[in-house]
Amino acid sequence: MSDTRFYDSATATPFATDGDGFTLHEDDQRAMLNERAHYEQPQAVCIEALKIVQKRHGWVPDGAIAAIADTLGIGPGDVEGVATFYNLIFRQPVGRNVILLCDSSSCFLTGFEELNDALSERLGIEFGQTTPDDRFTLLPTCCLGACDRGPALMINDDTFGPIAPDDLDELLEAYP
Amino acid sequence: MTAIPANSRLRYHSQLRQSADERREDTHPLTWRLRNDGERIGLDEYRQKNGYEGARKALELAPSDVIDAMKTANVRGRGGGGFSAGVKWSLTQVGDNLPRGYLVCNADEMEPGTFKDRLLLEQQPHLLIEGMIIAGYANRSKYGYIFLRGEYVDAARAVALAIEEAREAGLLGADVAGSGFDFDIALHTGAGRYICGEETALINSLEGKRANPRAKPPFPGQAGAWGKPTVVNNVETLCNAPAVMQHGADWYQALSGTLSNDGGTKLYGVSGLVQRPGLWELPIGTSGWDIMERAGGMREGHTLKTWLPGGGSTGFLLPEHLELPLDFDTIGQYGSRLGTGLIAVVSQQQSLVALLRNLEQFFARESCGWCTPCRDGLSWVAKLLQAIEHGEGQPGDIELLQEHAKNLGPGLTFCAHAPGAAMPLESAIRHFRADFEAGIAASHKVVGDKEVS
Numbered sequence: 001m002s003d004t005r006f007y008d009s010a011t012a013t014p015f016a017t018d019g020d021g022f023t024l025h026e027d028d029q030r031a032m033l034n035e036r037a038h039y040e041q042p043q044a045v046c047i048e049a050l051k052i053v054q055k056r057h058g059w060v061p062d063g064a065i066a067a068i069a070d071t072l073g074i075g076p077g078d079v080e081g082v083a084t085f086y087n088l089i090f091r092q093p094v095g096r097n098v099i100l101l102c103d104s105s106s107c108f109l110t111g112f113e114e115l116n117d118a119l120s121e122r123l124g125i126e127f128g129q130t131t132p133d134d135r136f137t138l139l140p141t142c143c144l145g146a147c148d149r150g151p152a153l154m155i156n157d158d159t160f161g162p163i164a165p166d167d168l169d170e171l172l173e174a175y176p
Numbered sequence: 177m178t179a180i181p182a183n184s185r186l187r188y189h190s191q192l193r194q195s196a197d198e199r200r201e202d203t204h205p206l207t208w209r210l211r212n213d214g215e216r217i218g219l220d221e222y223r224q225k226n227g228y229e230g231a232r233k234a235l236e237l238a239p240s241d242v243i244d245a246m247k248t249a250n251v252r253g254r255g256g257g258g259f260s261a262g263v264k265w266s267l268t269q270v271g272d273n274l275p276r277g278y279l280v281c282n283a284d285e286m287e288p289g290t291f292k293d294r295l296l297l298e299q300q301p302h303l304l305i306e307g308m309i310i311a312g313y314a315n316r317s318k319y320g321y322i323f324l325r326g327e328y329v330d331a332a333r334a335v336a337l338a339i340e341e342a343r344e345a346g347l348l349g350a351d352v353a354g355s356g357f358d359f360d361i362a363l364h365t366g367a368g369r370y371i372c373g374e375e376t377a378l379i380n381s382l383e384g385k386r387a388n389p390r391a392k393p394p395f396p397g398q399a400g401a402w403g404k405p406t407v408v409n410n411v412e413t414l415c416n417a418p419a420v421m422q423h424g425a426d427w428y429q430a431l432s433g434t435l436s437n438d439g440g441t442k443l444y445g446v447s448g449l450v451q452r453p454g455l456w457e458l459p460i461g462t463s464g465w466d467i468m469e470r471a472g473g474m475r476e477g478h479t480l481k482t483w484l485p486g487g488g489s490t491g492f493l494l495p496e497h498l499e500l501p502l503d504f505d506t507i508g509q510y511g512s513r514l515g516t517g518l519i520a521v522v523s524q525q526q527s528l529v530a531l532l533r534n535l536e537q538f539f540a541r542e543s544c545g546w547c548t549p550c551r552d553g554l555s556w557v558a559k560l561l562q563a564i565e566h567g568e569g570q571p572g573d574i575e576l577l578q579e580h581a582k583n584l585g586p587g588l589t590f591c592a593h594a595p596g597a598a599m600p601l602e603s604a605i606r607h608f609r610a611d612f613e614a615g616i617a618a619s620h621k622v623v624g625d626k627e628v629s
Contacts, residue, residue, distance in 0.1 A: 038321075038362035039384075040402045046384035047367050051326070078385075085386040085544075086367035088326050100327065104288035105488050106447040106520050108534045142370045142542065143488075144327060145291040146188045147447035147518070148454045157329040158180065159188040167186055174180045 006040055022063025028052045029071050042072040046082050050089050059090040087141075094137040095130040097175040100154040103140040106147035110162065115151045118165035122172070135176070189214055190295045193454035193470065201226070203431070205419030206412070206441060207457040210299050216334045219341040222302040228347060230418030234310045235355040239270075242314040246417065248425035250439040255282055255373070255410030256486060256515040258504035261311075261417075268315045268397040269405040276318035277405030279311050280382065281414055283324040283331070284366060284373040288488030288538060289520040292443040293411035295455060297324070297331035300415075301338035305361060307414035309352060310421055312359045315407045320361040323378055326368060335363050370542035374591050375408040376400075377544065388546045389591035416440055436461025436503040444502065446471040448521035449478050455518075461506075464498035467519060478523040482607065486515025488535050489596025491603035492522075511603050528611045532604050533561035539597035550594040553584050557601060564615030574612050578605060 032049045036042055049068045053060050060083055069076040083089050090098075101119065103112055123131050123138060130137040144159060146152035152161030155175050163171065180186055191214055192207055199208045209217055209225045222228070234242045247262030268277070281304065285293040296304060308320045324332055339361055342348045350358050364382055366372050372381045376390035379401050400406020419440075420428045429439035438460045444467050445455040451472025458467070464483070474480055482492045485502060491512030500506050507514040522531060540554035557580050563569050581602035584594040605612060 038319075038364070041383065043384035044364075044382060047381070048365070051365075051367060081386055082384060086369055088366075088368035103534070104538055105484070105531065105535055106289045108531060109448045109520065109522065109526060141327065142286045142368070142538070143288040143290065145285050145294045145325075146190075147289050147291045147520070148191075148445065149188055150447060152188060154327060159327075159329075160180075160186045161188040163186065171180065171186060174178055 006037060022061055022067055024053070024064070024067040024071065025056055028056060032068070032071050036072070043074050043078055045072055046074070046079055047086065047089075050079070050083055050086075054090060058096075059093050087139075093130070093134075095134045097135060097155055098137045098139060100139050100141035100144070101127075102142075102144040102146070102150070102152045104143035106143065107150040107152055110150035111164070112151045114165060115153075115163055118168060122168055136172070190291065190298050191454070192295060193452065193456050199457070202423075202427075204441065204457045205423075205428075205431070206296065206303070206415055206443060207300075209303075210295075214299060216298065216337070217300050217302065219302060219338070219345060222300070226422070227302055228306050228353070228418075230421035231306045231309045231313075231347075232353065234313055234417075234421040235353060235357060239314045239316060242310060242421065245420055245425045246314070249416075249420045249428040250437070251413060251416045251420060251428070252438050252504055253410060254412035254416070254442065254516070256287065256489070256513070258508075258514060261409060261413050264397065264409070265311065265314050265407060267395070268407055270316045275404050276316050278401045278407070279308060279315060279317035279320040280375075280378065280401065280406060280408045281308060281320065281322045281411060282373060282375065282378060282408055283322050283328070283335075283411045284378060285328070285411070286325060286370045286373055287486075287516050288535070289447055289484060290487050290516040290518045291447070292445060292455060292516065292518060294328060294331060295443070296411055296415050297328065298334050301331075301335045302342065303415045303418060304335070304411055305338055305342050305348070307417040308361055309347065309359060310417040311407060311409060311414055313352075313355075313357055315405070317359065317407065318404075320359065321364045321382060321401075322361060323372070323382055324363060324365050325372070326366045328365075332363065332365055339363060369544075370538075371544045371591075371593060374593060377591065378408060379406060386544070388544050389593075391590070412443055432459045432461050432503075435459050435501050437505065438503045442502070442517050445518040446521060447518065448483075449475045449523045449526075450521055451475055461501040461503045463501055464493075464519065467502070468498060468521070474521065474523065478525060480521055481524040481526065482522045482528065482604075484515075484520045484522075484600065485512055486517045486519070488538060489513075489592075489599060490515040491599040492528075492607055493603075494607060511606065512599065527565065528604060528608050529561060529565045529615055532600060533558060533565050535600050536561055536597060539593065543593060547590040547594075549584055550589045550597075553580055554594065554597055556580065557584075557597070564612055567615050567617060569612070569616040571616060573616065574605060574609065577601060577612075581605070 035045045053064045065079045069079045144152045146161045149161035201208045243265045251261045253259045371377045372387045377387040381387040396406040442460040480495045504514045536558040540558045543550045545551045581598045584598040586595045
């Protein structure tokens, strides 16, 4: 091990983490403590910790805030403040698949509005909503850095572009 | 259900428009190693192509000599600021009694219309790591962070693998490449929010806080992450350091020839309704026409109305400005900024008011809310534009927008977010006032000095 580490997770003792009926998965807690090794202060792990919870549960329930705070030894207010600031941390349940549709200028110039209309019509939802069968949540996103092939979107971890309204059948079919 | 295959036309892959035969080591320092198949370049291949030679040379010099080389080469901040990287490094507080600080790579590429860092991160992460070793050594940094936007999933994978490879090869960690210098790098991925790209907001986000910018001074070079001296550089800026160290500052400065006083090359690009949108590595100071020609000009049935030279926070320019060299000083003289150097073109058929409304809605949404002019002013601007777009603007709205553009300008808000939003607003009205006048409600049209209905 190099001497550039800040913290040794192997010898760390996790705190108890029950709150609001939420129990942090042991592996998730371990993953958070592993992240701790990269930073001078524990709060720096906060965003990653929220992402770890979200990866398992799909979103971040209230109970997770206290559990993360306990694990990192920081105040729950600090975790909550962060959880409500970042748009990729979901504080309410989302569908099985999250569509991030780029609404920034280059996609706007290449057909964002038509694509947005087609998606909304097909799914029967607007930005910020989830389909009744919990299959898709539709969200706007900042420029995805795919401007040479706009309009672009992401579904979960996959990036697509350019997407014409006619491509939606093929695309959405792949995400049950 | 059928999963979308990796080679489906629907999937986005970052790609350079220049093939391997068009790129050479002595003219394309950022991209000459890239493969035609777009696959990530691993450590072995990177080393076979002279990788880590620049870092090796730098580690043999005194840190101050590395900084001098960067200053002489005149590598200017490629994230859009245009500040000399060498000068930035020379302003970092270093001393035997001071704690060693941090080097942070700003890989939070979210500027509307910008898609250049993605290419370097996905396909050549070792070039960035090498650049970070050089920068870390020059600034006596203890540790480096790559602050990567959360949506760049493929880049995260590529960078994490490269860090692992470099660590195993002894290029990161204790005693980097046998030089006695200790330095390691961690990948830190974000969770959205454009404001994270502002360097002090980025530091707050790195510390696990809300991404509100910090007051300057103190500048990050004096007191940044956890109060330690911190250098924040863009991906492309850091990727220029290895070639500067390997071939020398004079060679680098000469890459742009007589085109520009700035040194080196730039990843330029075009998006919008052109025939072949894409990315090219060209000498800095290449003209907009040259780049537009490479992009094949406008798509059939479209003519160029206006363009943004380098992102949503730069000012609109006219077609005649395409003849200008795209460098920081020149574009700055025309009421705009070079920004990231990735052009977005606007067709005559595009409503400019609608585009500006889209831009200002973006800036309003992405305001962190910390200071009042930005938080309240930008949503007011977006509302006014929405009304004008629908022909419901009121007399005086254009003047009000101009007043906002002034009040959101440099020095009046906490950070550069609002001034960035003010630039396209001010320039759009200056160049295309008639477009806005057309959206003032007919019932209030003023004829002479009388309002008629």
